[in-house]
Each structure stands twice: as structure tokens, then as C-alpha cells.
Amino acid sequence: MRANKLPTEEIERDPAAFADRVTEDGRFGFAAEADRYRLVVSRACPWAHRVVMTRRLMGLERAVSLAVTDPVQEIIEGDPHWVFTARTGSPDGRDPILGIHALREAYLARDPEYDGGVSVPGLVDVTSGHLVSNDFDQISEDMATEWGSLARDGAPELYPQALREEIDAVSAQVYQDLNNGVYRCGFAPDQRSYDRAVAAVFDRLDALEEHLTGRRYLVGEHITLADLRLWATLVRFDAVYHGHFKCNRRKLVEYPALWAYARDLYQTSGFGDTTDLEHIRMHYYRVQTGINPTGVVAVGPDPRGWLTEHGREALGGSPFGEGTPPGSAPDDERVRPLAEQGRGVGEVWDAQER
Structure with a gap:
């Protein structure tokens, strides 16, 4: 869908045009x-x-x-x-x-x-x-x-053979209702489409809240691809999906287990250190003018909450299983410090030449 056009039908995500392995x-x-x-x-x-x-x-x-x-x-x-x-x-x-x-x-x-x-x-x-x-x-x-x-020594098993069926099943549910569901809310062409999509989003979040209340990760005892797929949506939820896409029944921070789970992963190497909330807000609010015609970029929420204690270690498991954390990100790939990702971005980015 062209981001600067008003939606006229329910969004459908095209399959990959090129998928060589x-x-x-x-x-x-x-x-x-x-x-x-x-x-x-x-x-x-x-x-x-x-x-x-x-x-x-x-x-x-x-x-x-x-x-x-x-x-x-x-x-x-x-x-x-x-x-x-x-x-x-x-x-x-x-x-x-x-x-x-x-x-x-x-x-x-x-x-x-x-x-x-x-x-x-x-x-x-x-x-x-x-x-x-x-x-x-x-x-x-x-x-x-x-x-x-x-791959590095100590790399985790993100897609272990014994768990692939479960990873794929969980990922399919999360994709349908949440990963793609937030887009179906934001680009809903009419009230009925929106109501159907937003109900699915929060039904899935409610189910994930229950699932993650007693376990640290989605599948197994360490991080898998299922966690990466869910977390990429969670980290954007309050910053853009809650307001910009009208997914505003609740915020992520109002789900005790999900918010703690999201913070746990944010503070794990490979997650927060690859996340640029400034880029996220700039893209959604500036590009999708069919939804946000003024192009005004929302300032919040305050990102410092991502660094607060989460207490998820008490549930057992370990992020990398028998592996180890990755080392520091390369200098030329480091994202901005979190404190800088909470400022107003419009004026700063307007001043920079394309």
C-alpha cells in the first residue's frame, strides 16, 4: 500500500518477490x-x-x-x-x-x-x-x-530442530493477529475492518500475557526466532502502534508480564542495541501521511522505562542457552544512546540535509 494514500481496502501483504536461499x-x-x-x-x-x-x-x-x-x-x-x-x-x-x-x-x-x-x-x-x-x-x-x-563461537540455537514445529506455530499466530494485525488496524478502510483487526490484536496480547506470566521465553528455555518475531512488534507498540495505528485499548506498559518480557529482551544484547526509536517514529509518522497527513512526529513515550528492572530471571531459563552473548556492536553500527531517542525529532531531522 502506498503510504501517502488513504486506505480503500484491507491491507494484504505481498509474498516475497525474491526468495533465493x-x-x-x-x-x-x-x-x-x-x-x-x-x-x-x-x-x-x-x-x-x-x-x-x-x-x-x-x-x-x-x-x-x-x-x-x-x-x-x-x-x-x-x-x-x-x-x-x-x-x-x-x-x-x-x-x-x-x-x-x-x-x-x-x-x-x-x-x-x-x-x-x-x-x-x-x-x-x-x-x-x-x-x-x-x-x-x-x-x-x-x-x-x-x-x-x-557464525560466532557461542552463537545461540535460535531455530533448534526439536522446537521448530512449535516455533512455527506460535510465530504464525503472532504474525496473523499481531505483527500484521497492527497494520490491518492502522490501514483499515472502514469501521468493521478496524473492529475485527483490533479485537484480534488484543486477544493475542491477552493470550501472550497469560502465556508469559509463568515462563521467560515464548518457546523453550532460551531465546528463539519466535521471540525475535514478537519483540520487533512489541518494541514499536507504545511508540507508534498504540496511537498512530489506533491500537489503543491498552498500552504495552499496562501488561505486567509482556512489559517485563519486553524489557528483559531490550536489556539483552542483540535487542535494545539494534533498536533506534528515533528512526521508528520518524518513519511511521512522516511517511504514512494517509494516516497522519500533517507529518507531525509524536515525541513519546519516554524511552527510559526500557532500562528499569524486570525480574524475569526468577522464571528460570537463560537468554542464550548453552551459548554466550554477542560482543559489542561494531562502531559503525551502534545506535544512538537511549536518552537521545526520547527527544523531539522533527526539528533535529529537518535541520539535517538529505
Whole structure:
């Protein structure tokens, strides 16, 4: 859906346009090789955030480079596109590795006739400049299981074989009702569609509250892909989905177990240190003018609550199972300090040249 247009029908998310897999043995045509691929993301996007967290937890930063687009999309030929700008480290408006201004150039390099939508994340083959995949879940699953020796020592099992059926089942419910459900609320074309979507969102949150009251993680005794998929929505809930998408029956902070669970993960390496609330608010409020025609960016909530004690250790389990935490994020990938992510952003960003 074009973000600057009013919704006329219920939102439907298109399947990934390109979904080639990258595996250790290259059995699908693309082998996991250091320095061969570049991951193009927006820090605002929850679908891209899943992959960024997976890459960080698996220690693949040195194997797969990261390119961050501007959170405010540029309108090109009537459609919003993810682009590189000075605000995100590309002074000449082009990614320094791929040499492109807009991610769509990698799509067109792959298929010159492609005329569909362009989404993040995009995994790009650096040598050819071709997009390999924009399938966020498959990229995550493969990074968690198929990158072999390129993953760090002590990387957690994010998609353990014995738990995959349960992870997939939980993830499917969360996707339908919550991950995509908040968008169905925000882009609802009429009252009936909104009422149906918002009921599903809060029914799912209520069920998750009950599920997480007595256990630390969604599936098993340590972090899995199921947690990454849920948390990417939770961290955006009060900042944008509650007000901007009208998901305002309750705030996340009003769910004792869910809010503690979300803080627990925020304070775990790979979660909070990959989150930029300023990018998140700038994207949703500035780009989605069909919902927010003034483009005014909301200032809150105060992000310091993410650092308060959560007490979830008492439930047992450990974040990384038999693994270890990842080391510090690379210097050029560190997000702004949390205190800076709670300021008013409009004036600051307006003053910066695109």
C-alpha cells in the first residue's frame, strides 16, 4: 500500500518477490561466503529488524555487511522508496559498497522488468549488485542455521530442530493477529475492518500475557526466532502502534508480564542495541501521511522505562542457552544512546540535509 494514500481496502501483504536461499553448501545457488552479501535495512522496519537481530546474535556482522537506509522514504515515480542519504552515512546519497541510491536498483539489477513493490530487508549479492532475497523470515532462518563456520563461537540455537514445529506455530499466530494485525488496524478502510483487526490484536496480547506470566521465553528455555518475531512488534507498540495505528485499548506498559518480557529482551544484547526509536517514529509518522497527513512526529513515550528492572530471571531459563552473548556492536553500527531517542525529532531531522 502506498503510504501517502488513504486506505480503500484491507491491507494484504505481498509474498516475497525474491526468495533465493543462502546456505552453507550453496545447494540453492547461493553459498554463505564472507564479504559476498550486503544486508540493506531500515531501522524503522519491524520485518528488517528481525534479520538485524538474527545477524547480531549469530555474530555475522563481519561476514555480512550492513547498509542502513533513511527512515523517511523518498517518493520516486509516485511510490515511496528506501534510499541512502547523508543522514544515514551516505554523503553523496549512494551506498558506498553497492553504489546505489535506492534499494529498487538492486531489484531491477536482478530483474529489469520487475514492477512490484520494494521492501526491506534486502539481501544483495555485492559482486553482481543483484537482490538475492527480500524474504525476511527465510533470511533469518538461514542465518540462524545455514551459515556454519561464519557464525560466532557461542552463537545461540535460535531455530533448534526439536522446537521448530512449535516455533512455527506460535510465530504464525503472532504474525496473523499481531505483527500484521497492527497494520490491518492502522490501514483499515472502514469501521468493521478496524473492529475485527483490533479485537484480534488484543486477544493475542491477552493470550501472550497469560502465556508469559509463568515462563521467560515464548518457546523453550532460551531465546528463539519466535521471540525475535514478537519483540520487533512489541518494541514499536507504545511508540507508534498504540496511537498512530489506533491500537489503543491498552498500552504495552499496562501488561505486567509482556512489559517485563519486553524489557528483559531490550536489556539483552542483540535487542535494545539494534533498536533506534528515533528512526521508528520518524518513519511511521512522516511517511504514512494517509494516516497522519500533517507529518507531525509524536515525541513519546519516554524511552527510559526500557532500562528499569524486570525480574524475569526468577522464571528460570537463560537468554542464550548453552551459548554466550554477542560482543559489542561494531562502531559503525551502534545506535544512538537511549536518552537521545526520547527527544523531539522533527526539528533535529529537518535541520539535517538529505
